[in-house]
Amino acid sequence: MADTSTLGATAPLTTADGRPLSAALAQAHAKSRRSAFLLVAPLLIFVLLTFILPIGQLLVRSVSDTDFADNMPNLGAWFDANPAGSEIDESAYAALAADLQAAKTNKTAGKVGERINYDVSGSRSLFTSTARSADKLEPPYEAALLGIKPGWDDPKLWQAMRQASNTLTPNFFLAAVDLQRGPDGGIERAPEERRVYISIFIRTFALSALITCITLLLGYPIAHLLATMPLRYSNILMIMVLLPFWTSLLVRTTSWIVLLQSQGVLNDLLVVAGVITEDGRIRMIYNQIGTVIAMTHILLPFMVLPLYSVMRQIPPSYVRAARSLGATSWTAFRRIYLPQTLPGLAAGALLVFILSVGYYITPALVGGAKGQLISNLIAFHFENANWSMAAAIATILLVAVLILYWVYDRLIGIDNLKLG
Amino acid sequence: MALPIYATPLERLWRYAYLVACALIFLFLMAPILIVIPLSFNAEPYFTFTPKMLALDPEGYSTRWYRLLLDFGMAAPEATTGWWADMWNNAAWVRAAKNSLIIGFFATVVATSLGTLAALGLSRPEMPWRRPIMAMLISPMIVPIIITATGLFFFYSNPCGILGVFGPAPACGRLTGWIGVILAHATLGIPFVIITVTATLTGFDRSLSRAAASLGATPRQNFFRITLPLILPGVVSGGLFAFVTSFDEVVVVLFLADANQQTIPRQMWNGIREAISPAILSAATILVVISVLLLTAVEVLRRRSERMRGVSPG
Numbered sequence: 001m002a003d004t005s006t007l008g009a010t011a012p013l014t015t016a017d018g019r020p021l022s023a024a025l026a027q028a029h030a031k032s033r034r035s036a037f038l039l040v041a042p043l044l045i046f047v048l049l050t051f052i053l054p055i056g057q058l059l060v061r062s063v064s065d066t067d068f069a070d071n072m073p074n075l076g077a078w079f080d081a082n083p084a085g086s087e088i089d090e091s092a093y094a095a096l097a098a099d100l101q102a103a104k105t106n107k108t109a110g111k112v113g114e115r116i117n118y119d120v121s122g123s124r125s126l127f128t129s130t131a132r133s134a135d136k137l138e139p140p141y142e143a144a145l146l147g148i149k150p151g152w153d154d155p156k157l158w159q160a161m162r163q164a165s166n167t168l169t170p171n172f173f174l175a176a177v178d179l180q181r182g183p184d185g186g187i188e189r190a191p192e193e194r195r196v197y198i199s200i201f202i203r204t205f206a207l208s209a210l211i212t213c214i215t216l217l218l219g220y221p222i223a224h225l226l227a228t229m230p231l232r233y234s235n236i237l238m239i240m241v242l243l244p245f246w247t248s249l250l251v252r253t254t255s256w257i258v259l260l261q262s263q264g265v266l267n268d269l270l271v272v273a274g275v276i277t278e279d280g281r282i283r284m285i286y287n288q289i290g291t292v293i294a295m296t297h298i299l300l301p302f303m304v305l306p307l308y309s310v311m312r313q314i315p316p317s318y319v320r321a322a323r324s325l326g327a328t329s330w331t332a333f334r335r336i337y338l339p340q341t342l343p344g345l346a347a348g349a350l351l352v353f354i355l356s357v358g359y360y361i362t363p364a365l366v367g368g369a370k371g372q373l374i375s376n377l378i379a380f381h382f383e384n385a386n387w388s389m390a391a392a393i394a395t396i397l398l399v400a401v402l403i404l405y406w407v408y409d410r411l412i413g414i415d416n417l418k419l420g
Numbered sequence: 421m422a423l424p425i426y427a428t429p430l431e432r433l434w435r436y437a438y439l440v441a442c443a444l445i446f447l448f449l450m451a452p453i454l455i456v457i458p459l460s461f462n463a464e465p466y467f468t469f470t471p472k473m474l475a476l477d478p479e480g481y482s483t484r485w486y487r488l489l490l491d492f493g494m495a496a497p498e499a500t501t502g503w504w505a506d507m508w509n510n511a512a513w514v515r516a517a518k519n520s521l522i523i524g525f526f527a528t529v530v531a532t533s534l535g536t537l538a539a540l541g542l543s544r545p546e547m548p549w550r551r552p553i554m555a556m557l558i559s560p561m562i563v564p565i566i567i568t569a570t571g572l573f574f575f576y577s578n579p580c581g582i583l584g585v586f587g588p589a590p591a592c593g594r595l596t597g598w599i600g601v602i603l604a605h606a607t608l609g610i611p612f613v614i615i616t617v618t619a620t621l622t623g624f625d626r627s628l629s630r631a632a633a634s635l636g637a638t639p640r641q642n643f644f645r646i647t648l649p650l651i652l653p654g655v656v657s658g659g660l661f662a663f664v665t666s667f668d669e670v671v672v673v674l675f676l677a678d679a680n681q682q683t684i685p686r687q688m689w690n691g692i693r694e695a696i697s698p699a700i701l702s703a704a705t706i707l708v709v710i711s712v713l714l715l716t717a718v719e720v721l722r723r724r725s726e727r728m729r730g731v732s733p734g
Binding site for chain 1: 424438439442445448451452456459468469534535537538540541542544551553558560562564565566567568570572573574581604606615664667668670671688689692696700704707711715719
């Protein structure tokens with residue numbers, strides 16, 4: 001030992017061609033890191049371009065509102081030149097008149113009015129009717145505009161237009177949590193009849209929690225059965241778990257419609273069995289019950305598979321040892337078996353919850369009015385071209401899902417995700 | 421796990437109750453998939469068993485809904501000449517199947533090739549920033565599909581618009597339609613390829629490729645002669661996963677595809693939303709048969725891969 005240390009002190013270890021060993025090692029290490037990264041790079045670029053960036057673009061849309069700014073450029077310029085609180089003078093009305101004339105030719109007055117209508121109700125008709133006679137506008141514009149329709153000198157309207165000309169807006173996020181800007185510019189709750197978003201968020205999370213609990217209750221026993229059976233038999237039973245996993249989602253949803261609808265198989269069976277009468281057929285589909293049943297069925301394999309892979313690793317001797325030391329079967333389960341299955345339980349529950357929070361297809365097809373989840377609301381706003389609103393709700397949902405995903409990665413690790 | 425000999429009567433009762441509960445849960449899992457099969461042979465346009473069907477009367481059964489799958493959309497279903505060509509070109513479900521297969525094929529090729537390369541890199545111990553990159557590559561599976569579809573719609577409607585973040589965006593042609601759907605489906609399939617192939621690679625004995633390298637194999641030879649044959653089962657099942665993901669995907673298709681690009685799931689989606697006809701059940705039955713075949717293929721591949729790598733099953 002003394003030999004090596006003196007050797008190291010006088011002449012550092014070198015490779016055959018005379019370079020210091022540590023430098024050569026570092027170089028080799030850097031090279032292997034680089035080559036590993038180069039293998040991943042093509043896919044990373046692909047996913048960045050076709051997934052991460054588009055989603056980022058969607059998020060940007062949730063705080064940007066260009067409907068007004070794009071179509072009212074002159075007014076936007078006037079707002080930029082004159083800070084808030086400046087007097088609305090003739091030059092402002094001239095800019096407004098020029099924009100309204102352009103809006104008439106481009107047929108965008110409705111869109112612009114719609115945007116202002118969010119803040120000052122009744123503005124839509126103000127914009128459309130004024131634009132209709134915009135060609136007749138002549139200086140002085142203030143009098144001309146007020147002549148076509150009174151209301152253009154409303155300070156609230158001008159405040160709303162100034163806000164709208166700023167493309168960066170928190171308004172969609174406010175609306176997505178049932179808030180709005182009050183007339184004085186402060187934030188207040190939306191009127192009672194327009195408070196829909198919070199309740200749908202709550203419903204989504206509540207139903208997802210319910211579905212997670214049911215899949216846990218159903219998944220735990222069968223995962224245990226599969227894990228404690230001889231492999232020959234469990235492989236056969238496993239097919240029953242995997243087949244639904246591989247079967248088309250739409251097929252499974254169709255089947256549930258067939259089974260649950262009021263003229264369907266299950267109701268027929270209950271009528272024949274005399275449990276319910278012909279008139280008393282139970283409504284089990286196109287409502288929340290239908291959504292919960294179908295989604296439980298679809299997500300159950302995601303619970304069973306992680307539970308199974310954890311339970312397989314648990315040596316049966318632990319429970320036997322507990323029993324031999326006098327534990328009842330319940331105590332042995334609660335104190336010995338259950339704690340060992342917690343990793344699988346957490347993995348399954350988190351995965352099912354994450355997937356169900358963002359579910360779209362099944363609620364859309366079997367949910368009816370009461371079984372719609374937050375994803376369906378995003379689709380609704382998207383279909384109505386209310387894109388920034390859709391983006392704002394999507395952002396909130398995405399943040400929730402990403403937090404859960406992060407927790408999943410911390411607790412379980414993404415590498416441990418298993419499919420069959 | 422049989423009952424121990426010292427089990428109390430209560431424990432016995434509990435055990436039987438547990439087995440019955442498990443049987444019911446398996447029934448819950450299988451019933452919806454099996455129920456469509458007999459119902460698809462219904463002679464009547466109903467979604468429940470008719471008395472004739474229950475009596476096993478042959479008259480209660482027919483293949484008319486399968487026939488409808490082929491006929492629907494044909495120019496002249498009754499014609500004797502040119503029936504096959506007509507069916508191949510015009511029948512709505514046949515065209516949907518062709519579209520689904522084309523999209524699925526190209527999406528699978530993109531996802532599997534890029535995904536396998538990346539999985540090779542990710543499973544090397546030297547890989548830098550492994551965790552965050554892995555999290556990013558798996559995220560298409562986690563992000564709600566409606567968010568993906570909305571985001572991709574805006575992206576493919578104006579692919580250059582993304583540059584607008586840095587300044588005025590140039591306008592360029594939209595990519596919705598075939599290319600958009602294929603690329604989007606490839607993105608959705610990638611997590612499955614990554615998961616399956618990295619799982620295969622965790623059992624991969626790296627001394628094999630070191631041995632090959634020490635015997636003079638070039639990296640290319642090493643990959644094609646040593647690594648690829650050993651991980652091939654994992655790659656193929658990853659590819660099958662990616663294909664099924666694309667074959668079953670409807671939301672992205674609804675958002676991105678052109679109106680005439682029907683796929684099987686889209687056809688089913690429309691069928692369920694509008695007038696639900698038993699033809700959907702026969703389509704569903706065919707899809708169930710396909711999924712049974714795919715599942716069998718994946719299971720066979722998994723066992724083969726475990727045998728090849730000397731990993732004990734389970």
